[in-house]
Amino acid sequence: DSQGRLALEDRIRKAVLPEQGRIPMFTYTDPGVYELEIERIFGRSWLFVGHVSEVPRAGSFVTRTMGEESVIVGRGDDSVVRVFLNACRHRGMRLACEDFGEVNNWRCPYHGFTYGSKGDFLGTFMGAPFEKVAYPEGLDRGALHLVEARCEVYQGLIFATWAKRGPSLDEFLGAAKWYLDLIVGRAEMEVVGHPERWMVPTGWRLPAENFASDAYHTATAHSFLQRLQMVKGADFGRSGYHVDVGGGHGLGVGVHSDEQSYFPTELAEEYARNLDAGQLHTLSRLKNLHGNVFPNFTFLIPNFIEVEGKLVSGAMLRVWQPAGPNRTQVWSWHFVEKNAPEWWKKLGKRMYTQTFSSSGMFDQDDTENWEMQTRVSDAALYRDEELDLHYGMGMTMPTLGKDEFPGPGDVYDGKFSESAARTYYRVWRDRLLEGTR
Ligand code: FES
Numbered sequence: 008d009s010q011g012r013l014a015l016e017d018r019i020r021k022a023v024l025p026e027q028g029r030i031p032m033f034t035y036t037d038p039g040v041y042e043l044e045i046e047r048i049f050g051r052s053w054l055f056v057g058h059v060s061e062v063p064r065a066g067s068f069v070t071r072t073m074g075e076e077s078v079i080v081g082r083g084d085d086s087v088v089r090v091f092l093n094a095c096r097h098r099g100m101r102l103a104c105e106d107f108g109e110v111n112n113w114r115c116p117y118h119g120f121t122y123g124s125k126g127d128f129l130g131t132f133m134g135a136p137f138e139k140v141a142y143p144e145g146l147d148r149g150a151l152h153l154v155e156a157r158c159e160v161y162q163g164l165i166f167a168t169w170a171k172r173g174p175s176l177d178e179f180l181g182a183a184k185w186y187l188d189l190i191v192g193r194a195e196m197e198v199v200g201h202p203e204r205w206m207v208p209t210g211w212r213l214p215a216e217n218f219a220s221d222a223y224h225t226a227t228a229h230s231f232l233q234r235l236q237m238v239k240g241a242d243f244g245r246s247g248y249h250v251d252v253g254g255g256h257g258l259g260v261g262v263h264s265d266e267q268s269y270f271p272t273e274l275a276e277e278y279a280r281n282l283d284a285g286q287l288h289t290l291s292r293l294k295n296l297h298g299n300v301f302p303n304f305t306f307l308i309p310n311f312i313e314v315e316g317k318l319v320s321g322a323m324l325r326v327w328q329p330a331g332p333n334r335t336q337v338w339s340w341h342f343v344e345k346n347a348p349e350w351w352k353k354l355g356k357r358m359y360t361q362t363f364s365s366s367g368m369f370d371q372d373d374t375e376n377w378e379m380q381t382r383v384s385d386a387a388l389y390r391d392e393e394l395d396l397h398y399g400m401g402m403t404m405p406t407l408g409k410d411e412f413p414g415p416g417d418v419y420d421g422k423f424s425e426s427a428a429r430t431y432y433r434v435w436r437d438r439l440l441e442g443t444r
């Protein structure tokens with residue numbers, strides 16, 4: 008009810024204080040907060056819905072979710088990628104019930120209304136069965152066009168938003184583009200298989216925040232790495248840079264001190280064609296890169312691990328898909344350079360399965376933590392009472408200058424900072440309260 012909403016907005020305004028390094032625990036699990044997020048964040052933000060290599064031909068489509076709405080991401084017969092609400096204009100039935108496919112037209116399974124690959128209600132006598140008899144007065148075809156989201160593509164990444172106005176994708180991504188280039192812009196990339204999906208018993212925001220800003224947990228939560236000596240030169244998160252990108256996007260860049268780049272020499276030329284000098288230099292020292300584009304799009308170059316005597320990493324993307332206040336569906340994409348040598352492709356799959364995937368070692372650790380945080384937060388004691396959590400790491404750390412690190416954003420020396428988490432929560436709070444008093 009609206010009284011409850013006002014009270015919740017007020018509570019958020021008073022208690023969510025990232026500027027002071029304080030976030031109250033109820034925000035992790037409160038169902039009212041979740042409802043506000045679906046409406047005011049997922050209803051208005053740019054959201055990642057897929058990669059162009061998933062819809063390679065005219066008529067290819069995949070079905071995805073924006074907030075809680077099913078959408079069709081499809082390439083029209085004019086080659087343009089569009090995003091439609093997966094709902095027939097007759098009675099709202101889902102048009103596409105499959106995860107992916109290829110079509111000439113979308114024909115609704117209920118009464119048979121039919122739409123072209125550009126979302127248009129088809130021409131007379133093709134759009135609706137028995138049209139002459141059923142609608143002798145004719146149909147307003149324009150009014151029956153599928154509901155279309157704004158859609159833009161950056162480096163093959165397809166984003167969509169329900170916001171009719173507001174920043175372009177380019178403006179929205181801002182400084183995050185420089186870092187995304189290192190993952191999906193360094194070469195021609197293609198998705199390896201279909202995205203993997205699984206459910207985790209936590210809200211969507213805990214993992215998003217973790218990837219944006221938490222390198223600190225690796226030494227403890229992922230201590231198996233050190234014990235098994237799986238990662239070359241593991242120092243657990245400290246060596247490298249913490250980047251508060253702005254706009255709620257955050258990331259960490261892990262670097263090594265070896266002379267040689269860990270990436271395959273076979274791809275060096277292609278990287279050099281696609282990246283600028285600063286990006287190339289960063290890639291040559293790169294040990295890992297993890298980050299999150301606000302609100303729930305995670306990008307990752309995982310730690311290089313040794314597989315069959317070779318160092319291997321890759322490129323991964325994730326969406327933390329909200330599926331209820333304490334439920335998240337993980338969507339996980341694995342990418343590889345199209346022109347990569349066979350060994351990098353083959354061992355890359357093993358690396359993916361072993362590290363960050365439904366069976367990945369890192370995910371076993373991380374999910375356990377997120378699930379337990381969720382249980383604690385959901386306990387009765389914290390539902391109505393403020394319990395501040397500590398988000399104060401690195402509050403007095405100075406930022407680096409351009410001569411010290413080539414990438415944009417507020418860059419900190421060493422990954423032990425929570426600056427990006429504070430900015431994330433600032434943006435999060437301001438979005439939730441936008442338009443309120
Ligand atoms: Fe689609 Fe009736 S709901 S044709």
Ligand code: FE
Nearest residue numbers: 224228369373
């Ligand atoms: Fe982790």
